[in-house]
Amino acid sequence: MxxxxxxxxxxxxxxxxxxxxxxxxxxxxxxxIYFPDTAPVPPVGPGGADVTLTTADGLRLGAWLLAPQDTDRRLGVLVANGNGGDRAGRLPLARELAGRGFTVLLFDYRGYGGNPGSPSESGLALDAAAAYRHLADLVGADRVILYGESLGAAVATRLAVEHPPAALVLRSPFAGLAEVAGRHYPFLPVGLLLRDRYPVADLIGRVTAPTLVVYGTADATVPPEQSRTVADRAGGPVTVLAVDGADHNDASLLSGTELIGAIVALAERATSEPED
CATH class of the missing domain: 1.20.5 (Single alpha-helices involved in coiled-coils or other helix-helix interfaces)
Incomplete structure (x- = not known):
C-alpha cells in the first residue's frame, strides 16, 4: 500500500x-426540536370547555377554552405553547388568567396531546391560525392577546404579523432557531441544516401592537441576550420584565405573580389607549 x-x-x-x-x-x-407528549389529553374539568379546532389543511386539534371568572374583561388570551409537553402543562397559567377576567384558549399543535400530524414550522403556523380564528370569533379580532412561550413566542410573533392583536406577550423568546441552536450545538452547521427557522427577531419589527417580553435572567435554554434582542427590535411600544434568577421552566415564568401582573398591566394599557 x-x-x-x-x-x-x-x-x-x-x-x-x-x-x-x-x-x-x-x-x-x-x-x-419538538418534544411532544403524544397521549390524548383528558377533559379540562370545571371552569373550562373542550373544543375542537380545524386547520386550513384539514386537521382536527384538541383545545380547552376557559371562561373568565368573576369580572369579564371581554379580552381573550391565545396561548401558543413551547416545544415540549402538551396543553395540560399550561393549565395553571390559564386558570390564573381566567381568574383575572380573561377568556383563555389553550390548544395543542399537530402531533401533540393526541392530535394527528407531525410538527413543523409551517404546520404550527396553521394550527395557531385555527386557534386564532376560534378565539377571535368569540371575543372579536381586536380583543385577542397573543401569548407565546419559548418556541411558541415565534409562533405567536408570526401570527401577530398576519393578524395584528390587541397585545403580544413573548415569554423567553429566542432571536431565531438557528441562533439558539447554535448556542447548544456549536460544533454543527445548524444554519445550513435547519428546515424550520422561526426568525423572531426578523419579524418582530413588523408588529406594532403593545408588546411584553418576559425572560429569566438565569435562563440556560434561551440566552437572556436573545430575549433582549427581540425586545430591542419590537416595532411597537415594548415593556420588558426580567425575572431575576429564573431559569427557563421555573414556576415564576410559568404562572408567577410577576408574569401575571405584567400581562394584566399590558392588557389594561392596550385597551385604554385611544384609537386614532
Whole structure:
C-alpha cells in the first residue's frame, strides 16, 4: 500500500462518516426540536370547555377554552405553547388568567396531546391560525392577546404579523432557531441544516401592537441576550420584565405573580389607549 493510500483512506472514511452524520441530522432534526407528549389529553374539568379546532389543511386539534371568572374583561388570551409537553402543562397559567377576567384558549399543535400530524414550522403556523380564528370569533379580532412561550413566542410573533392583536406577550423568546441552536450545538452547521427557522427577531419589527417580553435572567435554554434582542427590535411600544434568577421552566415564568401582573398591566394599557 502506498503512503498516499495510507493517508487518503482514513481521511475519506472521516469525510464519509461526517456526511452520514449530517444526513441523519437533516432527516431527524425535528426530533431534536419538538418534544411532544403524544397521549390524548383528558377533559379540562370545571371552569373550562373542550373544543375542537380545524386547520386550513384539514386537521382536527384538541383545545380547552376557559371562561373568565368573576369580572369579564371581554379580552381573550391565545396561548401558543413551547416545544415540549402538551396543553395540560399550561393549565395553571390559564386558570390564573381566567381568574383575572380573561377568556383563555389553550390548544395543542399537530402531533401533540393526541392530535394527528407531525410538527413543523409551517404546520404550527396553521394550527395557531385555527386557534386564532376560534378565539377571535368569540371575543372579536381586536380583543385577542397573543401569548407565546419559548418556541411558541415565534409562533405567536408570526401570527401577530398576519393578524395584528390587541397585545403580544413573548415569554423567553429566542432571536431565531438557528441562533439558539447554535448556542447548544456549536460544533454543527445548524444554519445550513435547519428546515424550520422561526426568525423572531426578523419579524418582530413588523408588529406594532403593545408588546411584553418576559425572560429569566438565569435562563440556560434561551440566552437572556436573545430575549433582549427581540425586545430591542419590537416595532411597537415594548415593556420588558426580567425575572431575576429564573431559569427557563421555573414556576415564576410559568404562572408567577410577576408574569401575571405584567400581562394584566399590558392588557389594561392596550385597551385604554385611544384609537386614532
Amino acid at each position: 502506498s503512503r498516499l493510500s495510507v493517508l487518503v483512506r482514513p481521511a475519506l472514511a472521516t469525510v464519509v462518516c461526517l456526511a452520514l452524520v449530517l444526513v441523519l441530522l437533516w432527516l431527524l432534526q425535528r426530533k431534536l
